[in-house]
Amino acid sequence: MNELAYARQGGSSGEGGRADGDADPWAVLPVELAAALRPISSRIAEDIVGEIVRDVPQYARVSRAISKTTRHAVLRCVDAIGGASPFPNDLALIAGKVGRDEFADGRDLDALQTAIRIAGRVAWRHVADTGRTIGLTTETLCLAAEALFAFVDEVSSVIIEAYSDARVSTAGVLERRRRGLLELILAETPSSPHAISALADAARWPVPKQIAVVALAPREGQPEPHVPELDDQVLMDLEGPEPCLLTPYPERHLRGQDAELRGWHAAVGPIVPLKDARTSWRWARRTIEHLKLGTIPDGSITWFRDHLSTLWLLSDDLLVAEAAKRSLGPLDPLPPAQRDRLGETLLAWLQTRGTATEIAARLNLHAQTVRQRMHHLHNLFGEQMEDPERRLEMIIALRARQLRAQAAS
Numbered sequence: 351m352n353e354l355a356y357a358r359q360g361g362s363s364g365e366g367g368r369a370d371g372d373a374d375p376w377a378v379l380p381v382e383l384a385a386a387l388r389p390i391s392s393r394i395a396e397d398i399v400g401e402i403v404r405d406v407p408q409y410a411r412v413s414r415a416i417s418k419t420t421r422h423a424v425l426r427c428v429d430a431i432g433g434a435s436p437f438p439n440d441l442a443l444i445a446g447k448v449g450r451d452e453f454a455d456g457r458d459l460d461a462l463q464t465a466i467r468i469a470g471r472v473a474w475r476h477v478a479d480t481g482r483t484i485g486l487t488t489e490t491l492c493l494a495a496e497a498l499f500a501f502v503d504e505v506s507s508v509i510i511e512a513y514s515d516a517r518v519s520t521a522g523v524l525e526r527r528r529r530g531l532l533e534l535i536l537a538e539t540p541s542s543p544h545a546i547s548a549l550a551d552a553a554r555w556p557v558p559k560q561i562a563v564v565a566l567a568p569r570e571g572q573p574e575p576h577v578p579e580l581d582d583q584v585l586m587d588l589e590g591p592e593p594c595l596l597t598p599y600p601e602r603h604l605r606g607q608d609a610e611l612r613g614w615h616a617a618v619g620p621i622v623p624l625k626d627a628r629t630s631w632r633w634a635r636r637t638i639e640h641l642k643l644g645t646i647p648d649g650s651i652t653w654f655r656d657h658l659s660t661l662w663l664l665s666d667d668l669l670v671a672e673a674a675k676r677s678l679g680p681l682d683p684l685p686p687a688q689r690d691r692l693g694e695t696l697l698a699w700l701q702t703r704g705t706a707t708e709i710a711a712r713l714n715l716h717a718q719t720v721r722q723r724m725h726h727l728h729n730l731f732g733e734q735m736e737d738p739e740r741r742l743e744m745i746i747a748l749r750a751r752q753l754r755a756q757a758a759s
Contacts (some may be wrong), residue, residue, distance in 0.1 A: 375497035376430045380490065384431035386480045387438035391428050394422040399473045405468060408461040419448055420469065427473070427501060435497075437504050445505050449512025453520065463506070527553035532585040532596055535627045536563070546624075555585065558598035561623050564651075565634035566593040567615040567642065575613030594631060608650040615641055617652045636661060645753050663750040670750040677743035678751075680730040692730075695723040697748040701743055712716060 352387065387394070398420050402409045430436035452462050477498060481491050493721065496730075513728075526561075531549045534541045550557045566588070568575050577588060578595075581603045585596040597603045600618050604611075619634030636655050640646040645664065646657050654661065681689045698709045706724065710717040727735065734740045 356729065364441045367570055374435055375493045375500070376435050379431045379494055379497065380430040380486070382484055383477075383481060383486065383490075383494065386484050387428045387431070387477065390476065390480070391424045392421060394473060394476045395424045397476070398424070401472050402465045402468050406461050406464050408457045409465060416448070416575065419444055423469075423505065424473065427498065429756060430497075436501060438649045439578050441505075442508055445508040446486050446512040449509040449514075450516045452509070453513045453516040454672065459510070459513060462509065466502065466506045466509065470499055472499055473502075476559075489602050524553060526587050528555060529587050529589075532587050532594075533557060535561075535585075535596065536631050540625065540628075543625075555583070557582075558624060561596055561598050561624050561630065562600040563619045563627060563631040563634045564595040564597065564600070564604070565617045565619065565631065565638040566595065566611075567638050569613055576610065578607065578610035580607065580610060580615075592635065594634065596627065604651055611651065615648070615652070616650070617641060617654065619654050633661065637666070640664065640755055660751075660753060663746060664753055670747065670754075673743055674747040674751060677734075677740060692723055692727060693748055693751065695720060696727055696744065696751065699724065699727075700745045700748070 372520045382646050395417070399417050426436035426441055440647065449462075474495060477494050478491060481494060485495075502749065521643060527549065531546070534546060534549060547557055566575075575588075578586070580586070580595070581597075583598055584603050587593055587595075604616075615638055617630075617634045617637035619630035619637070622630045628694070637652060637657065640660065641648055641652055642658075646652065646660055679692070681692060684692065694713065695709065698704075698712050702708060702712065704712070706717045706720040709715075709724075711722045713720070734744075
């Protein structure tokens, strides 16, 4: 059985026993223990810090403040022997500051709790060795262990509460700063690199060279969208009128994140330099709009790069109208139904340059129907059907018309 376990279980009676079950264990410890510990108090503090540095990687470089706080806590305990509990207001304030500072220094809660446990263990080792040297009974050592670990628990609770409060408070501040940073990056009027860099530092966001914007829109008829938990490098605004994400590494950050984005339409814009973030945002929004219209097939995450021709064809109404007027003019005088049938056949021929039988199979028609339509088309367009430039214009105009019909249906 180790020393601590043995001491906690208690042992034979002797000096220093408590008068009743409610007595403060510090008050009944013999002052001889304090006299023996006081000359080595600095070494105890050094051993505590040294073992924390050795066993907890996040404490490889311990600040002077931690060393000073450790020495202060050790002296408080030594001075409390034979008197009152060593946890007055000033020590509570110091412990609270330690918790806040530990969070500010970026150490996680597991490392902090491990460090506190190590401190208690090392302190107890010195108390036990010293107590045996001066001849304390097992019962007295048990009281010393009870007092010491109650003190460690008190200090620990104050430190951890202060750490947790700082984390909650900072999380709200950081969230606001990161949302403000995203707004600054996507502002219609470009912001200076200096302004972005300053706010990025405050938001703990490393400024990347390139980014992509992910436009989001709630899916209709589904429960409230999930709030995604993504990498810290992803900036997020889910509360604005046009919710979006901004990521330096879309492939990495969005891979396998379908579940995190459930309830959302998500469209990834092009990867662009940070200064052109609004361009990525604009194309991501346009992708979302066509996705909701049905001109782009829906998916859990839709990538702008997979729908370039569709987005280009639908990007400018005037351009498409002029192309249709120039290249499809011979179809305009026809009745709408006939115009649509001939346009469908013409597009299939332009895209495949196939035979009547091949086009018929593609359109689910009889081959003779295709031959009749092709004969009519040749009569309407004449030599234009053999002009490569005109054929390209026809494909663009017919495909745009087809996409717009899909969006309207």
